[in-house]
Amino acid sequence: MAVAGRAGTSGLPLSKNIPAGSRTRMSKLLEFWEFHEMRAAVIIFALLIAALVLKVAQMAGRVEQLAGSPAVVADDQQLGPAITRLNAKFRQQWQAENLLVGDTVADLTVLRRLSLAMFGTVPSLEDIRAFEHDEQPNRIDRWVVKMLQDSRYSDYFSERLARSLVGVEDGPFIVFRRDRMTAWLAAQLRKDVSWSQMTKELIAAEGLWTDRPAANFITVARMEDESLNVNKLAGRTVRTFLGQRIDCAQCHDHPFDPTWKQADFEGLAAFYCQASLSPGGVTDYQTGKDKQEVVYKVIDPGAETGRVVPSAVPFHPEWLPADGGLRYRLARWVTHKDNRRFERATANRVWGFMLGKPLHEPVDDLPHPVDGETDALDILGQEFRARGDRLSVLIRMIAMSDVFRLSSESSADNDDTYTKQVQAWAVFPLVRLRPEQVIGSLFQAGHVRSIDQNSNPFVRVTKFGNENDFLNEYGDMGDEELLQQVGTIPQALLRMNGRFTAEQSKVDALSAPAQILNFSPDNAAVIDNCYLACLCRFPAVDERAYFLNLLESTTEAAAEKRKANPEAPAASPALKPTRTRAQVVEDLVWTLFNSPEFSWNH
Amino acid sequence: MHLNPTRRQVLQFLSACGVSLALPAMTTRAAARRRDERPKSLITLWMSGGMSQLETWDPHPGTKSGGAVKDIPTSHKDARISELLPQMAAQLHSCMLIRSLTSKEGDHERGAAFVKTGYRPEPTLKYPTLGAIAAHELPNAELEIPQYMTLAPDRIVPEGGYLGNQWDAFRVFQPGRGLSNLKSRVNPERQADRLQGLDVVSQQFAQRRQFGTKRTLHQNTLDRALQMMSSQQLKAFELETESLGVKAAYGDTSFGRGCLIARRLVEVGVRAIEVTLPGFDTHVSNHSGHVSQCKILDPAIAALIQELRERDLLDSTIVLCISEFGRTPSINPAAGRDHWPNWFSCLIAGGGFRENTVIGATPTDVFEGKKSDGKLVLPAEPVLVPELYATIMATMGIDFRKEILTPIGRPIRFADALPSASLLKEDVARKVIQS
Numbered sequence A: 001m002a003v004a005g006r007a008g009t010s011g012l013p014l015s016k017n018i019p020a021g022s023r024t025r026m027s028k029l030l031e032f033w034e035f036h037e038m039r040a041a042v043i044i045f046a047l048l049i050a051a052l053v054l055k056v057a058q059m060a061g062r063v064e065q066l067a068g069s070p071a072v073v074a075d076d077q078q079l080g081p082a083i084t085r086l087n088a089k090f091r092q093q094w095q096a097e098n099l100l101v102g103d104t105v106a107d108l109t110v111l112r113r114l115s116l117a118m119f120g121t122v123p124s125l126e127d128i129r130a131f132e133h134d135e136q137p138n139r140i141d142r143w144v145v146k147m148l149q150d151s152r153y154s155d156y157f158s159e160r161l162a163r164s165l166v167g168v169e170d171g172p173f174i175v176f177r178r179d180r181m182t183a184w185l186a187a188q189l190r191k192d193v194s195w196s197q198m199t200k201e202l203i204a205a206e207g208l209w210t211d212r213p214a215a216n217f218i219t220v221a222r223m224e225d226e227s228l229n230v231n232k233l234a235g236r237t238v239r240t241f242l243g244q245r246i247d248c249a250q251c252h253d254h255p256f257d258p259t260w261k262q263a264d265f266e267g268l269a270a271f272y273c274q275a276s277l278s279p280g281g282v283t284d285y286q287t288g289k290d291k292q293e294v295v296y297k298v299i300d301p302g303a304e305t306g307r308v309v310p311s312a313v314p315f316h317p318e319w320l321p322a323d324g325g326l327r328y329r330l331a332r333w334v335t336h337k338d339n340r341r342f343e344r345a346t347a348n349r350v351w352g353f354m355l356g357k358p359l360h361e362p363v364d365d366l367p368h369p370v371d372g373e374t375d376a377l378d379i380l381g382q383e384f385r386a387r388g389d390r391l392s393v394l395i396r397m398i399a400m401s402d403v404f405r406l407s408s409e410s411s412a413d414n415d416d417t418y419t420k421q422v423q424a425w426a427v428f429p430l431v432r433l434r435p436e437q438v439i440g441s442l443f444q445a446g447h448v449r450s451i452d453q454n455s456n457p458f459v460r461v462t463k464f465g466n467e468n469d470f471l472n473e474y475g476d477m478g479d480e481e482l483l484q485q486v487g488t489i490p491q492a493l494l495r496m497n498g499r500f501t502a503e504q505s506k507v508d509a510l511s512a513p514a515q516i517l518n519f520s521p522d523n524a525a526v527i528d529n530c531y532l533a534c535l536c537r538f539p540a541v542d543e544r545a546y547f548l549n550l551l552e553s554t555t556e557a558a559a560e561k562r563k564a565n566p567e568a569p570a571a572s573p574a575l576k577p578t579r580t581r582a583q584v585v586e587d588l589v590w591t592l593f594n595s596p597e598f599s600w601n602h
Numbered sequence B: 001m002h003l004n005p006t007r008r009q010v011l012q013f014l015s016a017c018g019v020s021l022a023l024p025a026m027t028t029r030a031a032a033r034r035r036d037e038r039p040k041s042l043i044t045l046w047m048s049g050g051m052s053q054l055e056t057w058d059p060h061p062g063t064k065s066g067g068a069v070k071d072i073p074t075s076h077k078d079a080r081i082s083e084l085l086p087q088m089a090a091q092l093h094s095c096m097l098i099r100s101l102t103s104k105e106g107d108h109e110r111g112a113a114f115v116k117t118g119y120r121p122e123p124t125l126k127y128p129t130l131g132a133i134a135a136h137e138l139p140n141a142e143l144e145i146p147q148y149m150t151l152a153p154d155r156i157v158p159e160g161g162y163l164g165n166q167w168d169a170f171r172v173f174q175p176g177r178g179l180s181n182l183k184s185r186v187n188p189e190r191q192a193d194r195l196q197g198l199d200v201v202s203q204q205f206a207q208r209r210q211f212g213t214k215r216t217l218h219q220n221t222l223d224r225a226l227q228m229m230s231s232q233q234l235k236a237f238e239l240e241t242e243s244l245g246v247k248a249a250y251g252d253t254s255f256g257r258g259c260l261i262a263r264r265l266v267e268v269g270v271r272a273i274e275v276t277l278p279g280f281d282t283h284v285s286n287h288s289g290h291v292s293q294c295k296i297l298d299p300a301i302a303a304l305i306q307e308l309r310e311r312d313l314l315d316s317t318i319v320l321c322i323s324e325f326g327r328t329p330s331i332n333p334a335a336g337r338d339h340w341p342n343w344f345s346c347l348i349a350g351g352g353f354r355e356n357t358v359i360g361a362t363p364t365d366v367f368e369g370k371k372s373d374g375k376l377v378l379p380a381e382p383v384l385v386p387e388l389y390a391t392i393m394a395t396m397g398i399d400f401r402k403e404i405l406t407p408i409g410r411p412i413r414f415a416d417a418l419p420s421a422s423l424l425k426e427d428v429a430r431k432v433i434q435s
Helices: A018-061 A080-096 A107-119 A125-133 A139-148 A151-166 A178-190 A195-203 A212-220 A230-244 A261-274 A327-334 A340-356 A378-384 A391-400 A413-424 A434-446 A456-475 A488-499 A500-503 A512-520 A525-534 A542-551 A555-566 A579-594 B005-019 B023-031 B106-115 B130-137 B188-206 B208-216 B220-228 B231-237 B243-252 B253-267 B288-309 B384-398 B426-433
Strands: A275-278 A281-284 A296-298 A307-309 B041-047 B071-073 B080-082 B095-102 B147-149 B171-172 B272-277 B319-321 B344-349 B357-359 B403-405 B411-412
Touching: A018 B426, A080 A391, A107 A125, A107 A139, A107 A151, A107 A340, A107 A391, A107 A434, A125 A456, A125 A525, A139 A151, A139 A391, A151 A178, A151 A212, A151 A230, A178 A212, A195 A212, A195 A230, A195 A327, A195 A340, A195 B188, A212 A281, A230 A261, A230 A327, A230 A340, A261 A307, A261 A327, A275 B344, A327 A456, A340 A378, A340 A391, A378 A391, A413 B208, A434 A500, A434 A579, A456 A488, A456 B231, A488 A500, A488 A579, A488 B171, A488 B220, A512 A579, A525 A542, A525 A579, A542 A579, A542 B188, A579 B188, B041 B130, B041 B253, B080 B106, B080 B272, B095 B384, B130 B147, B130 B272, B130 B384, B147 B253, B188 B208, B188 B220, B208 B220, B231 B253, B243 B253, B243 B288, B253 B272, B253 B288, B272 B288, B288 B344, B319 B384, B384 B426
Parallel strands: B041 B272, B041 B319, B095 B357, B147 B171, B147 B272
Antiparallel strands: A275 A281, A296 A307, B071 B080, B095 B344, B319 B344, B403 B411
C-alpha cells in the first residue's frame, strides 16, 4: 500500500524547498490519506473474511454441484424373504447355543441407532416428534428409505467409506484430495450407484485426482520418489474389497493362514505396476522409455537385481477378463459375480457401520467362505448381489433384521453368559460412539431443528468450526475405526468441562434447552423433552421423579408458593432453594451429555 | 467408604487427602529414595520435522556437506558439536551422543511412527510408543494424573496402539499456560448436584446391563477424570513457584516451559513425558531454520539435564532427544536440506546410559545413500532404533521380550531387537542385560 511521496513511510525525504507551514498541511493531508487508506484496507479485509466465511458455510453444508439430481433409491418391496432367512440364521444359532435373547426395543431406540449409523448424530427433537406422529405401517422401513434419500446419509457414509479406502492420513501433498474423494463417494451414494461399479472405478481410476476423484484411491499411495507404492495398494485392495489381511505376505508366506503365500501378494501387487503419476494424473504405461514392457520386479534381501513377477491372482484366474489393462482386469476379478469375498467383505463392513461392531472382527480379515455353507454374511451378500450390489440394500436389510431391534439389556447372571450372548448377537452390543458421532450428537441435542444442509449457514459454520476443534481434542480413532475401544480421561474431561458441552447445555437464546424450558407445557414435559433430545427416550419413573423434584425446588417455584401463600413461614436458609429453573435444566442436560448412555451405542 | 461410592463421596475423600499430596514434598521424596530403588522415568524431547544432524550434533564444517555452521569444543574431550548449541556443549560430559542411528523410513508419518515405536508402521496394527509401554508396564500407583503425557504435541500424537487408547499420551497443548478442561465450569455445590443426577441416570442405564457397562469402563474413566481434577499433583503444571532464574534458564518458550514441567512431572512420579519442538522440516532455508530452533532447544535441554543432575534425579531419568530422521548432506537450490533417514543423531542422558561418550561416525561428503553397486552406505557403528529402545526398556526394568497378543491375533514383542550393553554403564549393563 505504499504511496509514492508519502513522507517517512516510503523512505522518500521531504523536499527541502517546501515551506514549513505547507509541510504541516501536507503531513496532515498525508495522515488523512493514510487513515482512510487504512480504513479502506480494513473494509476490504473484512469483506474477504466474510466471503471466506460464506465459502466455509458452503463447504460445511456440502452443496455438491456434481450430484445434480436428487437421490435415487429403489423402493424394494422384495427384501422380506431375505430378511426372514437372515433372522432364521441367527435364531438357529441362539437355539443351538441355548442362549436367552434380548427383548425387542422401542422404535425410538431403533431410530437413535439408525440416526447414529446413517447420519452420525442422534435424531433431532423435530425428527423424533415427526416419527412419533407417523402411525402408518412399516414405519421403520419407510424411515430408513427416507434417510437413505437424505444428504446427511451420503455425507456421513462417504466419510466412513473414505477411511477404509484411503485411511486418515493427509496423504501426499498436492496429488491427494480427500475432500474430492469424499464428495465423489457422497454423490455416488446419493444416486445409489452399485458398490461394484464404484470399486471398479477406484481400482482402475485414471486421470487427475481433482477431475477424477476416484483416482485419489491410487494417488494416496504416492511415495517420496514420485512412484506409487504398489504393495500398499495391493494390501489395501484386498483388505477393503475382499476382507482379507495379507499384508504380512509381502515379505513371507502368511504365518497363520496357509491360503496366502508371498507369491500371491506379489502377483496382486504386479497389477498396479503400470500405474504412475504424470501431468495428466494417474496413467497406465504399458511400455517404458526404453520401449520395453513395464513389469513388476521384486528385489529380495541381499539380492542385487530384481526378479520379474507377473501379475497373477491367487485363485480363480478364470474370473480375469481376457482383455484390458492390468488394473481394469484386477477390478473385474475383485468384483466378479462369483467372488464371494467381495460381497462378504462389503456386508461385514456395512454391518459394522450400522451396529458399531462388524459381524466378524477384524472387519477386514474374514474367515474364508466355505463351499456349501451359508452364514449370515452370505445371506446379506447374496441379496446385495441380486439387487445390483447396492449398499442401500444392505442397510435396509440390517435395519429390518431382528438383531438390529434387540435390546442391549441382558438377563445373564454371569460374565461368561453375557459374553456368549454378545458374540452370538443375542443382545445388542454396547459400542463406544465415534468422536464425530459424539460431537454431532452434542450439537444436534443443542438444537431443536435438524442440522442439515438446509440449516442456517451460521449454524452450519459453527458446527463445522467446532467439529474440528472438538475432534482434535477428543482424538480420532484413525482408520481402525471399527476396533472396539474404551473412553479416555481426556474425553471424559472434555465432556464434563469443555466449552462445547457448556455451550450446548446452556439455556441461552434459541438453544434447545432454552426452547424446551420456555415452551414445554409443564415440568414433566421439560424433563421428557430433555431426555428425548439427548437420549432419544423418555425418562424412567425414578428419573422423572428425581428431576421433577429439582424443578419444583427452584427459586421461581419458591417465589410462586410464597405468592400463593404469603402467610406461610419462610424456609430456613439451609433449605432455601438456590437454583433457578434455567440452572436445573442446564444441569440436567449436562448430566445427560455425560451419561454412559449418551457416549455409547446401545 | 463402601465399595461403590458416589462421585460426591469420592471428591470429599480426595479433598481430605489432598494436603498429603502437595507438590513441595516431592523433591524431598525424590531424593529420599536410593538411586537404584527409584523407578525410572523417560523424557522424550521430540524434534519434529527431521532435525539436521549436520547443524546440531554431527557437524562437518569446512566440507561440501557442512553448510554454514561451525563446530565448537565440548566438555567431552574429543567431541565437537554445532556452534548453535553452546550450552549443550558444556553438558556433553553427562550425555551419550549417538551419531549413527539408521532408518529406512523417509516419510514424516512413517518415520515418526518408526522412531516412536521401534517398529516400522504397517496398515493392520498400531504399535504403542515407547512411552506408552513404559506407562503400561510400570504404572505408578500413587499417581492421580496420567502416567504418560505429551506437552505441546504436534500432529503425530504418541499412542497406546494395540495396548489400547487408554494408554495414549495425555495432551497438554500449551505447557505453562494452564490446563484445559480440568476445571468445572460451575461451583463445587452445583458440580456435586450434577454428579448426583448423573448417578441416577447411570444407575438406570446399568440396570440389566451390569456386565456391559462394566466393560465400557465409563464409570472408571469418569472417576479417574474427577480424581485428576482435584489432584494436588496438577501443581506440577503451575510454574509460579519456580524462580525467575530457573524459568529464564529454560527459556520462556513453549518448549522451554515444557521441559521445566517435564522435570516437575518426573518429581511427581509421572512415568513418561514427551515434549515437542517443531520446525525442523527445513526443505527451505535450512541453516536459518536451525539457528532459530536451536536458540529454543539449547537452553532448555541444557537446563533440564543440569537440574535433573542437581536434584539427584538424572540416574533415574532417561532424557532422549531424537527426531524422525536426519537431513541430506546435500543442500538443495532453496538452501534447504531434505529428508535423510540413512544416518541421523540422537542424544541420551541419564538412566544408566554411558556418559561422556560418542557412538558412531558418519562419512563426509557422501551424498548418496547407496553405492554404485546398489549397497547401502552405512555409518560406522550403526545403531538401530529397536536396539536402542530395547536397551531403554531393559534399563527401566521393562521386559523387552514380553509378548502381547494383539487384536489381530499376532503376538508381538515390545522390542524387535536385543539391548546393547555397549550403550550402558558397565555396572548397569551387568545388572540389566544379564537378568
